[in-house]
Amino acid sequence: MKRIKGMSRKSRLMAVLFVCLAIILCVLFLGSCKHDAVEKTQEELIVLTPEEAVNENVLENKLDMNKSNARETASYIRDAQIGLRRPQTLYNERNDSGGSVTYTVQEKLARNDAALPKEALAKTDVTIVAAQPENKDVPVGIYKINNYRNWELGVGMGVHDGKTYIPVSLQRNYSKNHSVTVELHYDLKDNKVNGGEVQWKVHF
Numbered sequence: 001m002k003r004i005k006g007m008s009r010k011s012r013l014m015a016v017l018f019v020c021l022a023i024i025l026c027v028l029f030l031g032s033c034k035h036d037a038v039e040k041t042q043e044e045l046i047v048l049t050p051e052e053a054v055n056e057n058v059l060e061n062k063l064d065m066n067k068s069n070a071r072e073t074a075s076y077i078r079d080a081q082i083g084l085r086r087p088q089t090l091y092n093e094r095n096d097s098g099g100s101v102t103y104t105v106q107e108k109l110a111r112n113d114a115a116l117p118k119e120a121l122a123k124t125d126v127t128i129v130a131a132q133p134e135n136k137d138v139p140v141g142i143y144k145i146n147n148y149r150n151w152e153l154g155v156g157m158g159v160h161d162g163k164t165y166i167p168v169s170l171q172r173n174y175s176k177n178h179s180v181t182v183e184l185h186y187d188l189k190d191n192k193v194n195g196g197e198v199q200w201k202v203h204f
Contacts, residue, residue, distance in 0.1 A: 044126045047106050053130035053141075054078045063126050069147050072176065073128075080141050081132045089117045090138065102131045102140050109142070119144070148173050148203075154183075164188045165195070177203045 044063065052058045054077050059070040079085040093101050093108075106129045108116055120142050128143040135141075152171040157164065169183035178201065185195035 045106060045109055046126065046128055047102060048128055048130045050081060050131050050133060053128060053143075054081065063128075063145070063147075065147055066150055068150070068175070069145075073143070073145060077128070077130065077141065077143060080138070080143075081130075081134055083135045083137065087138055087141070089119045091117050091120065093140070100131075102129055105129050105140055105142065148176050152179075158185070160185075160195075163190075171201075173203075179203065 046062060048058065048062075052062075054074045056067070056070040056074045059065050059073055060067065063070075065073065076085065080087070093105055105116075109120065109127060109129065112121055122144055124144040125147045126145045128141075128145065130141050130143070132139055132141050150173055152169075152173065154167070154169040154171070156167050158167050159165070165188060166186045167183055168186065169181055171179050171181040173179040181197075181199040181201060183197050183199070184193050186192070187194040
């Protein structure tokens with residue numbers, strides 16, 4: 001009888017913990033959805049000098065990039081500035097007013113001018129506009145940047161062979177296109193880790 005009571009109490013405790021975890025996950029999910037919606041409507045548009053655009057520290061501080069993103073972005077822009085990288089789309093901007101072409105492009109991007117190519121208007125985390133004085137073919141560069149995160153933590157709920165478990169995963173994004181994930185499965189009935197997996201991922 002004591003054993004049954006003990007198991008019943010343990011089951012109730014596990015159920016309460018599970019419900020609390022589910023509520024926390026829902027709150028976090030709804031909060032992140034709201035945050036993402038705000039971010040999408042407030043895409044950052046930044047004008048940088050040619051020197052700032054290839055300075056990793058400037059990219060880290062002004063654009064809130066992590067070190068690896070800043071390094072990769074600076075390298076990409078440096079190659080584009082000297083003509084080693086061809087742009088995805090070429091666009092000619094007339095400069096009838098005599099002002100800066102860089103700021104004319106920035107203004108058009110800010111108001112989503114339909115005269116710009118669709119690639120320039122695509123939604124991303126950050127858009128950088130920078131003059132490229134060394135590149136006579138492309139004097140102004142528009143760079144659309146999506147930042148990837150270094151680490152991702154995940155938790156959820158699963159069922160296997162009628163047993164409920166909580167998967168807890170940790171993912172390390174070591175480049176823009178690759179990551180490694182470790183996942184452990186915590187069995188709610190047996191109250192122990194009874195499975196897991198390791199994955200190597202390619203992002204595309």
